[in-house]
Amino acid sequence: MRQIAERAEVSIGTVSHVINDTAKVREKLRQRVLDAIRSLGYQPSQLARGLRRNETNIVVMIIPDITNPFFPAVVRGVEDVAYGNSFRLILCNTDNDPRKEISYLNELRSYRPAGWLVIPAADSVMAAQLESAAASGAPVVCLDRQPPGWKGDVVLVANEAGAHSATRHLLRMGHRQLAVITGPLHLTNAVERLKGFKRALAEAKVPIEPEYIQEARFNRQSGYQAAARLLRMLPRPTAIFACNDLMAIGVLLAARELDLHCPDQLSIVGFDDLDFAEFTAPALTSVYQPGYQLGTTAARLLLKRIQGSKQFPQKIVLPSELKIRHSVASLSPAPPSPSRLRQREEALEIR
Amino acid sequence: MRQIAERAEVSIGTVSHVINDTAKVREKLRQRVLDAIRSLGYQPSQLARGLRRNETNIVVMIIPDITNPFFPAVVRGVEDVAYGNSFRLILCNTDNDPRKEISYLNELRSYRPAGWLVIPAADSVMAAQLESAAASGAPVVCLDRQPPGWKGDVVLVANEAGAHSATRHLLRMGHRQLAVITGPLHLTNAVERLKGFKRALAEAKVPIEPEYIQEARFNRQSGYQAAARLLRMLPRPTAIFACNDLMAIGVLLAARELDLHCPDQLSIVGFDDLDFAEFTAPALTSVYQPGYQLGTTAARLLLKRIQGSKQFPQKIVLPSELKIRHSVASLSPAPPSPSRLRQREEALEIR
DNA sequence: TTGTATGCGTTATCAG
DNA sequence: CTGATAACGCATACAA
Secondary structure (H helix, E strand, O other): OHHHHHHHOOOHHHHHHHHHOOOOOOHHHHHHHHHHHHHHOOOOOHHHHHHHHOOOOEEEEEEOOOOOOHHHHHHHHHHHHHHHOOOEEEEEEOOOOHHHHHHHHHHHHOOOOOEEEEOOOOOOHHHHHHHHHHHOOOOEEEEOOOOOOOOOEEEEEOHHHHHHHHHHHHHHOOOOOEEEEEOOOOOHHHHHHHHHHHHHHHHOOOOOOHHHEEEOOOOHHHHHHHHHHHHHOOOOOOEEEEOOHHHHHHHHHHHHHOOOOOOOOOEEEEEEOOHHHHHEOOOOEEEEOOHHHHHHHHHHHHHHHHOOOOOOOOEEEEOOEEEOOOOOOOOOOOOOOOOHHHHHHHHHHHO | OHHHHHHHOOOHHHHHHHHHOOOOOOHHHHHHHHHHHHHHOOOOOHHHHHHHHOOOOEEEEEEOOOOOOHHHHHHHHHHHHHHHOOOEEEEEEOOOOHHHHHHHHHHHHOOOOOEEEEOOOOOOHHHHHHHHHHHOOOOEEEEOOOOOOOOOEEEEEOHHHHHHHHHHHHHHOOOOOEEEEEOOOOOHHHHHHHHHHHHHHHHOOOOOOHHHEEEOOOOHHHHHHHHHHHHHOOOOOOEEEEOOHHHHHHHHHHHHHOOOOOOOOOEEEEEEOOHHHHHEOOOOEEEEOOHHHHHHHHHHHHHHHHOOOOOOOOEEEEOOEEEOOOOOOOOOOOOOOOOHHHHHHHHHHHO
16 A cells, blocks of 8 residues: 555555545546556455454355255355455355354454354254354354244245145155155254144144154265165155255165165155256156255345344245156056156256 | 453463464463463454464365366365364355456455465466466465466366276277267366367277367256257267266256167266266266365365475376266167166166 | 544564 | 564544
């Protein structure tokens, strides 16, 4: 700054003023300063600026598992609106580890981020942690999961409704031995999906076998293990609702290993509708979640908060939607394997 | 810091000394300071520290497309080693847009990151930009692609060899009408893969049809379009080598729409071996790239540089490996559709 | 409208 | 070993 002040023959304060538009500066001086900035390729130090202003243009985003394609979609949405508003994203992967999450929350606070976007890894302790992060001044909005006790902004997907419609679909297709592989039940979205499943069953007056409810960890591996357990039970469930697509893939794998053909011998519904759901064998029936929109809406909400909105805490719920493909068979008659032609047409229509 | 200095009844300088271990401090005082730190829940301001030291514990990572599952795997590797060494990752998604990349490079410099990890989006201009980033003192290591002219550290995968073995596989299966869908040819990895393809053809003395070489953009959409072009040609290629899995999925889709059965009427090989390759219909034969290792090795190399290693610039090449599944058929006799049993066994063995 | 001076929270130098 | 004190680069209150 001193250099450009000298070059433009003004004071260092004036330079700051033209940069931040914080005082009226005579056009002539302004131009001289701007020219100097350009010719020296000057970039303001975000560190010094942040130190002085007590706030940076960083938005911290905390996600549980970057390896689950659902989250990158969300990140993409966030990044698009953040970048467009000249915020930079620092991305933290917690590996579903609450300790890592807390550590990020504490350490990154000292970078004075403008705001926080967090997909909580777990835990009811979380709410308190988030409170304290928020206490430092920067707004926090939660995505995808609502930690119990959290009273701030949150953007969710219609988990209960999505699970409900998935389960109803299974029931409509004649299934009565329904199993479910849930996510970790300390996560609200996992709980909500289970609720939707149970409600559909209750409405249809189909009894729920407690062993048919298996908890897993939202990844393929644990989904596989849960499915292996389920498929050993007698009577064997005729359909499994996996509460996310990664676990559904695990189910697919377990079924293959037991030589159970999907959908003829085992129907599967997933949740997320990841890009690849359309291309698995058989194409996976799954509940679509608008990941990208989840990201953009959360980011936009955060931006408003950063700009000082004192609106009452929001709870935004985005719709989910069942995408019917070929991993569910009708149970009653001999299941007619769909002709290749029909497969193709439906695949097209779904895109 | 002043607060804890008062509480521990030492000077502020001493506090700094115990925090940074930058001078021998009498054990008694040290304990008092440490206690004060704990009881006040003090976190040093990374901004002030960065400003003073002229360097932060941030590592900036620039990737082209977070939506392509290959990159999250790399990020995961980077994050693991960075976090373990108490560096924080700021992740930038360039959307394959060189301008966005340059903008990130310039702006983020003012955060004084400890180092840069970049998967270049494009462009020969890049090398110069990276130079200038490096000129600011922080080391840069390139991943996955080597921008022409870049003389610094780089960690790659054996692209040429991988493509070569994929193509040889196709030739061995009797294919002679081989088409390839390349990535953007301003990217070294795309060029290398094309080279491998051409070399295999040359070695087998199979002529190359220029129209059979289609350039796309490493995503599903463009892969689909390229495939649609190829499949309209006469004679129609009997096999397509898609230079990444997303494009291979696009090919699968295009084939479906034309009612071409894969692998009987069209063989496909991909590159990346993304998680889902095993679950597509048919399971995709693809060249495995060790994404996670790419990330960890690059991060480790960067850490060494940050710690001051003046070693000669490294070029590390990680091996790739062809994973044979079911998207390639033998051309010569009537292609026997593999029995379900065999499918299962191979799938198992591949895991 | 412009310039001066102070302090943001640290680290580092240097004198005691 | 410990404590003052001067930067680091910037924003801002206030004086001019």
